[in-house]
Amino acid sequence: MTRADAQAALRNPLAFIAARWTPDPRTVRRAALTALVMAVVIVVTGGAVRLTGSGLGCPTWPKCTEDSLTSTREMGLHGVIEFGNRLLTYVLCAAVGWAIIAARSEKPYRRGLTRLGWVQFWIVMGNAILGGIVVLVGLNPYTVAAHFLLSTALIAVATAMWQRTREGDAEPRPLVGTAVRQLVWFMVAASVLLIAVGTVVTGAGPHAGDSSEVPRMPLDWETVSKVHAVLAWIVVTLTFALWFVLKAVDAPRDPLARTRELFLILLAQGVIGYVQYFTDLPEVLVGLHMFGSCVMWIWVLRVLLSLRERPGATAPDAAVPAAQEPATSASIAGPR
Numbered sequence: 001m002t003r004a005d006a007q008a009a010l011r012n013p014l015a016f017i018a019a020r021w022t023p024d025p026r027t028v029r030r031a032a033l034t035a036l037v038m039a040v041v042i043v044v045t046g047g048a049v050r051l052t053g054s055g056l057g058c059p060t061w062p063k064c065t066e067d068s069l070t071s072t073r074e075m076g077l078h079g080v081i082e083f084g085n086r087l088l089t090y091v092l093c094a095a096v097g098w099a100i101i102a103a104r105s106e107k108p109y110r111r112g113l114t115r116l117g118w119v120q121f122w123i124v125m126g127n128a129i130l131g132g133i134v135v136l137v138g139l140n141p142y143t144v145a146a147h148f149l150l151s152t153a154l155i156a157v158a159t160a161m162w163q164r165t166r167e168g169d170a171e172p173r174p175l176v177g178t179a180v181r182q183l184v185w186f187m188v189a190a191s192v193l194l195i196a197v198g199t200v201v202t203g204a205g206p207h208a209g210d211s212s213e214v215p216r217m218p219l220d221w222e223t224v225s226k227v228h229a230v231l232a233w234i235v236v237t238l239t240f241a242l243w244f245v246l247k248a249v250d251a252p253r254d255p256l257a258r259t260r261e262l263f264l265i266l267l268a269q270g271v272i273g274y275v276q277y278f279t280d281l282p283e284v285l286v287g288l289h290m291f292g293s294c295v296m297w298i299w300v301l302r303v304l305l306s307l308r309e310r311p312g313a314t315a316p317d318a319a320v321p322a323a324q325e326p327a328t329s330a331s332i333a334g335p336r
Contacts, residue, residue, distance in 0.1 A: 057082030
């Protein structure tokens with residue numbers, strides 16, 4: 001490397017790498033998927049911190065103690081769990097960084113794809129700071145809920161980026177009509193409300209924090225849990241209605257497949273939710289329910305994103321071209 005190369009790398013490292021490396025489209029897809037997987041992993045491990053009572057395993061931030069950056073032997077297992085979760089943030093940053101570099105280096109340059117990577121980066125940075133605030137305020141349940149919701153936003157952006165790596169950059173073309181798209185947006189809104197109320201269930205319930213000394217939200221936990229269950233049934237009903245409508249209008253295969261998968265995920269998530277409720281919230285089931293919440297949210301977004309196509313898609317499992325599938329009702333099924 002010459003001195004000029006070194007100066008160019010310092011001025012704009014991403015452009016320097018992009019000028020010398022062109023990743024395969026499969027590499028870009030894998031990078032985006034890795035960022036999405038790590039976004040889910042950090043949610044699950046964060047739940048493990050709470051469920052093991054390790055939320056204050058490191059009692060301060062950004063250091064683990066006033067005198068140590070890492071956990072100490074005296075802090076025991078709780079310190080190891082909390083500090084380990086903090087270390088995973090760096091792994092998440094590395095995954096997002098790889099996704100940004102891969103997207104920036106793809107030829108031709110895809111500005112929109114790269115921007116989705118940068119949005120993830122800034123969400124991770126913001127959530128890291130918010131996580132520190134959560135510790136400094138002693139696991140205040142409102143900050144814990146905000147921490148989880150910001151992670152949910154990260155999953156949404158990571159899902160969108162993963163989907164975009166499988167598509168072209170032309171203007172999106174709807175595969176279904178306006179009525180179907182509106183139904184899906186109702187489902188998305190209900191899902192967001194379901195997740196938000198889920199954070200309230202956690203904040204008011206027995207697993208809200210490190211111990212019984214951690215403050216809870218001043219709400220009746222059983223009442224909030226029942227509201228959460230009602231919202232879950234609303235999402236299930238909307239999903240089934242969507243599948244029925246898509247089937248009736250002979251919609252393309254991809255929206256049908258994603259909707260069917262979401263319906264099965266919701267049923268499994270519901271079973272876990274009811275079992276944990278009637279078995280006094282065992283930690284393993286609560287953690288599994290948190291993981292299911294992430295998977296459900298990803299599939300809700302996949303259903304939404306499956307309602308349109310971008311010409312030039314490169315997805316290996318792309319559905320049969322929509323133009324070959326006649327609609328029984330053009331006004332409902334939408335343009336093909």
